[in-house]
Amino acid sequence: MGLVTDNLPGALLPLPGGGALLTAIDQVVNWSRANSLWPLTFGTSCCAIEVMMATGAARHDLARFGAEVARPSPRQADLLIIAGTIVKKMAPRLRTLWEQMAEPRYVIATGSCAISGGPFLYHSYTTIRGADEVIPVDVYVPGCPPRPEALLYGLLTLQKMIREGTTLARPGEVRKPVLAALPDGMTLHQVRAEIAELVQETATVDRAAAATVGASYASASRV
Amino acid sequence: MNATVATTLRARLDALPSQSLLGTQEYFVNMGPQHPSTHGVLRLVLKLDGETVHQVIPVLGYIHRGIEKICEHSNYRQLVHLTDRMDYLSALANNWAATMVVEKAAAMETNSRIEAIRTLVTELQRIHSHQLWWGVFGMDLGAFTPFFYGFRDREILTDVFERTIGGRLTMNYIQPGGVMHDIHPELVADVKAFLAVFKPRLDEYEALLSENVIVQERLRGVGVLTAQDAVALGATGPVLRASGVAHDLRKAEPYGLYGQVAFDVPVGSRGDCWDRYAVRMQEMRQSIRIVEQLLDNIPEGKHFLVKPAAKIKVKPGVWYSHLETARGVLGAMLVSTGGEAPYRVHFRTPNFNNLWAVTTTATGGRVADLVAILSSLDLVIPDIDR
Numbered sequence A: 001m002g003l004v005t006d007n008l009p010g011a012l013l014p015l016p017g018g019g020a021l022l023t024a025i026d027q028v029v030n031w032s033r034a035n036s037l038w039p040l041t042f043g044t045s046c047c048a049i050e051v052m053m054a055t056g057a058a059r060h061d062l063a064r065f066g067a068e069v070a071r072p073s074p075r076q077a078d079l080l081i082i083a084g085t086i087v088k089k090m091a092p093r094l095r096t097l098w099e100q101m102a103e104p105r106y107v108i109a110t111g112s113c114a115i116s117g118g119p120f121l122y123h124s125y126t127t128i129r130g131a132d133e134v135i136p137v138d139v140y141v142p143g144c145p146p147r148p149e150a151l152l153y154g155l156l157t158l159q160k161m162i163r164e165g166t167t168l169a170r171p172g173e174v175r176k177p178v179l180a181a182l183p184d185g186m187t188l189h190q191v192r193a194e195i196a197e198l199v200q201e202t203a204t205v206d207r208a209a210a211a212t213v214g215a216s217y218a219s220a221s222r223v
Numbered sequence B: 001m002n003a004t005v006a007t008t009l010r011a012r013l014d015a016l017p018s019q020s021l022l023g024t025q026e027y028f029v030n031m032g033p034q035h036p037s038t039h040g041v042l043r044l045v046l047k048l049d050g051e052t053v054h055q056v057i058p059v060l061g062y063i064h065r066g067i068e069k070i071c072e073h074s075n076y077r078q079l080v081h082l083t084d085r086m087d088y089l090s091a092l093a094n095n096w097a098a099t100m101v102v103e104k105a106a107a108m109e110t111n112s113r114i115e116a117i118r119t120l121v122t123e124l125q126r127i128h129s130h131q132l133w134w135g136v137f138g139m140d141l142g143a144f145t146p147f148f149y150g151f152r153d154r155e156i157l158t159d160v161f162e163r164t165i166g167g168r169l170t171m172n173y174i175q176p177g178g179v180m181h182d183i184h185p186e187l188v189a190d191v192k193a194f195l196a197v198f199k200p201r202l203d204e205y206e207a208l209l210s211e212n213v214i215v216q217e218r219l220r221g222v223g224v225l226t227a228q229d230a231v232a233l234g235a236t237g238p239v240l241r242a243s244g245v246a247h248d249l250r251k252a253e254p255y256g257l258y259g260q261v262a263f264d265v266p267v268g269s270r271g272d273c274w275d276r277y278a279v280r281m282q283e284m285r286q287s288i289r290i291v292e293q294l295l296d297n298i299p300e301g302k303h304f305l306v307k308p309a310a311k312i313k314v315k316p317g318v319w320y321s322h323l324e325t326a327r328g329v330l331g332a333m334l335v336s337t338g339g340e341a342p343y344r345v346h347f348r349t350p351n352f353n354n355l356w357a358v359t360t361t362a363t364g365g366r367v368a369d370l371v372a373i374l375s376s377l378d379l380v381i382p383d384i385d386r
């Protein structure tokens, strides 16, 4: 009983006569969940090299934290590490994968692409500006790409959240990291609206410039 | 298991009638976009009859980020950093291709120190990229050890890059008019230390995977790409050279300092998976040769000739230049109507053309061979979709 009583004070109430009363079964369950995460191998682009491969390899050794049993099938996984850009064509697939995963499931978004669109925030007509537009994200790991150490820290944070029972479960919930850093009086909604405006502005074609191009194209010397 | 047994086993498998007495049906299977062997989000629609592949139809666009369009909205400096994210395993070569075309368009000069640094780091990254490929190739064939070995040695080189460049993967180092920072004073010593470790390790790689009978049997005669097909598909890089065409832009149109160093271009003869494997293994040795020649001869001078803050303006016109990345020919095309931003940018990426080799080589083979073929093509999917 030492393991449980030492790690989870209050979870077990010793009764007179040698018995024990399990006061918080959730704590025991969460503690075991936190230490046996099975990630889904899901990498769409550059971040996958750092986050999925380098972190899993010998030097950074994800196995130290009990999360190395990467499963290619979503049905066997309970941790989705979004490594890379999500574009419009991929978004429904991401949603499907998440829905197929075993509950309770957790999501870590790694890299600026999965957080906000990253280098493709402006002017891209395909990138989803943040994976949390599609599925709920528990932990954000910034970087382009994040170092393997950063993912390890993100994983430890997630484990802490699982133990405390503060992970997100419902679709539509968003916990953006920028919220903490926002100045007083500014809302996430305003930031979104501004970004949408900028994206709209830059997505429109400059007709005047396009008209002159035909002429210069013809006169342009091929080098 | 010795070679003859496996050969007869394969022969026996191949001799099995594809249509059983009960009659079989063709069916479709989706491989990807979420599949561990497609190395990203490539989707292949397979037309199968049992284990036999009848047709492979690649479906693209699951990671199309619109890089070329974003380039139109960026100035000539900004667009370089987007190229990191296409073929992120050859980030420096990508930077260089974009830089090269900008320098050509804006008539910018470089000096021999800049060219030497560029050649050195790009060649190191060819090793870096092939190390990863080797590990993943082993993993795709069902052996997990190569993955750990490849990454173990790759991390040493990653540290070397990190010291000079500051990045581990998306480096953004080569800039129009120079390189971002001067090389770290310890770079030469670091690289020498790496080579001292890596050269014996390369022999270890060969002993582990190349001399393994199972690996040989799985690769020899599988996924044969004829020289004719390779040229017709526009395949480049190790994929083309494995088919026996000795085309390498480092030799054919030397850029950087490639004209001044001695190296060979390894070529294969049959164009099967084994040749593609062997060509890359040889290329690592050749890259080591190039690095060793450059290492002690980096000329003195400035590491940039144009201030990083200086605006670049380009006259109206069309420019193209290309170079050899770890995967093949990367071409960059620029259309300018004058001013500080391009009118159109297009990248001719090696993986896009190399991908189509799978449609001709995998048909008639088995599903397990398809995985070996895909891995031997060494595809980077964001480079295909851009």
Ligand code: SF4
Pocket: A045, A046, A047, A048, A083, A084, A085, A110, A111, A112, A113, A114, A118, A119, A143, A144, A145, A146, B085, B170
């Ligand atoms: S955050 Fe950076 S490294 Fe990661 S997928 Fe996006 S562009 Fe690539």
